[in-house]
Amino acid sequence: MASELNLFPLGVATGAAHCNRTVEQADLKRNILAGDHTWLWGRRRMGKTSLIEQVTKDLAQSRRNVTTATIDLLVVHDAEDFAARLRAAVERLSAQFVPRNRKSGGKLAEAFSTLKPQFSFSAMGLAVKLAAPAQVVQGVAELLQGLDRAAALHSRRALVVLDEFQQLSQLQSGTQRSLEGAVRHAVERAQNVTYIFAGSQRHLLASMFEDEDRPLYRLCRKMTLERIGGADYRDFLRQASARWPSPITNAAIDLILAVTARHPYYVNALCARLWGGKRPPSPAAVKAAWVRIVDEDKRLAANRLLRLPPSQRALLKAIALAAGGVRHPASLEFLAPLRLPTSTGNRAKEALEQEDFIRQEDDGHWTLVDPVMADYLREIVPK
Numbered sequence: 001m002a003s004e005l006n007l008f009p010l011g012v013a014t015g016a017a018h019c020n021r022t023v024e025q026a027d028l029k030r031n032i033l034a035g036d037h038t039w040l041w042g043r044r045r046m047g048k049t050s051l052i053e054q055v056t057k058d059l060a061q062s063r064r065n066v067t068t069a070t071i072d073l074l075v076v077h078d079a080e081d082f083a084a085r086l087r088a089a090v091e092r093l094s095a096q097f098v099p100r101n102r103k104s105g106g107k108l109a110e111a112f113s114t115l116k117p118q119f120s121f122s123a124m125g126l127a128v129k130l131a132a133p134a135q136v137v138q139g140v141a142e143l144l145q146g147l148d149r150a151a152a153l154h155s156r157r158a159l160v161v162l163d164e165f166q167q168l169s170q171l172q173s174g175t176q177r178s179l180e181g182a183v184r185h186a187v188e189r190a191q192n193v194t195y196i197f198a199g200s201q202r203h204l205l206a207s208m209f210e211d212e213d214r215p216l217y218r219l220c221r222k223m224t225l226e227r228i229g230g231a232d233y234r235d236f237l238r239q240a241s242a243r244w245p246s247p248i249t250n251a252a253i254d255l256i257l258a259v260t261a262r263h264p265y266y267v268n269a270l271c272a273r274l275w276g277g278k279r280p281p282s283p284a285a286v287k288a289a290w291v292r293i294v295d296e297d298k299r300l301a302a303n304r305l306l307r308l309p310p311s312q313r314a315l316l317k318a319i320a321l322a323a324g325g326v327r328h329p330a331s332l333e334f335l336a337p338l339r340l341p342t343s344t345g346n347r348a349k350e351a352l353e354q355e356d357f358i359r360q361e362d363d364g365h366w367t368l369v370d371p372v373m374a375d376y377l378r379e380i381v382p383k
């Protein structure tokens with residue numbers, strides 16, 4: 001059984017710590033097995049990696065012929081670095097296609113013939129080494145096509161997850177478009193490899209996949225990861241409170257979900273503190289723990305705020321202060337007290353939305369995405 005702290009990890013949540021996402025899990029599984037490539041957008045810390053890991057773990061258990069490699073582009077700084085990490089991932093993946101007791105890389109030699117593969121054998125199994133190609137961009141396409149051939153020859157399905165994929169369009173080297181082209185070339189032809197492109201910067205990702213003049217246009221299914229539903233979280237928290245002799249009250253659960261705005265990272269940060277106690281937390285204990293979290297994290301929020309132009313900061317502050325959010329944040333009525341002309345206010349609203357500072361709730365109201373930032377702004381503004 002998972003310990004109560006493991007039920008609320010600050011890192012990837014899988015297994016007993018994974019709440020709901022049943023529809024998304026089923027969709028993603030189907031796409032992976034059908035070879036339907038997917039681009040997955042979700043705001044920062046909304047649960048993209050947890051969803052992908054949960055699905056790949058389940059697939060590894062139920063269908064042993066799906067093998068996964070993940071490359072996080074957040075730590076990649078240029079085309080050469082991308083190619084090197086991709087090569088390492090393809091080497092690891094393709095080695096896993098070969099049964100443990102096999103002492104030859106025969107089919108891999110055929111699949112990767114242009115990349116001069118070298119094989120070594122140890123107690124750990126087979127290790128594959130592929131040559132770095134002279135041409136980086138062309139090498140990326142060759143690597144991915146070689147992987148597809150290798151998977152086909154072994155009757156396997158490979159899953160390549162490119163996390164924070166929008167970073168590819170931000171690389172230093174000036175070869176971004178041709179890299180996107182190389183990826184497209186391989187993705188279009190893939191028979192035995194499925195690709196997941198995940199990321200949090202919506203406008204960058206959307207322009208990579210939805211602009212007609214970009215190489216990756218219309219290549220993938222789109223999937224959006226929203227917050228976990230209130231009813232699902234309530235069930236999950238109630239079940240998690242089975243460890244106490246008396247259940248947690250609805251009032252305490254509602255307060256947890258309200259202060260965190262159902263942001264999965266903050267739900268976990270808060271519950272990890274509350275679930276350590278001998279009794280279920282009261283609403284007062286929830287509030288006290290949340291105040292401490294805001295206090296600890298507000299420096300980060302302040303740093304992000306400092307980088308905003310004054311008009312955006314003013315608008316954000318006003319939205320944070322409006323209880324229940326704001327229906328029309330770019331209206332004359334809302335902007336006049338802020339001394340912002342409507343054109344400036346409109347631009348500020350669009351920029352805040354694009355950078356995911358604000359979001360529109362199902363009821364139409366605009367609210368802040370980050371609950372700590374919202375409470376920090378409420379705290380520093382004189383009432």
Ligand SMILES: Nc1ncnc2c1ncn2[C@@H]1O[C@H](COP(=O)(O)OP(=O)(O)OP(=O)(O)O)[C@@H](O)[C@H]1O
Nearest residue numbers: 010011013018019044045046047048049050264265
């Ligand atoms: N389905 C879930 N159930 C419970 N907690 C979750 C779930 N998904 C994510 N979380 C929690 O939310 C936080 C963020 O999760 P995760 O790292 O998967 O998100 P992400 O979108 O990949 O984040 P990043 O933008 O930093 O890459 C973590 O604390 C994780 O434990």
Ligand SMILES: [Mg+2]
Nearest residue numbers: 048049050163
């Ligand atoms: Mg992630």
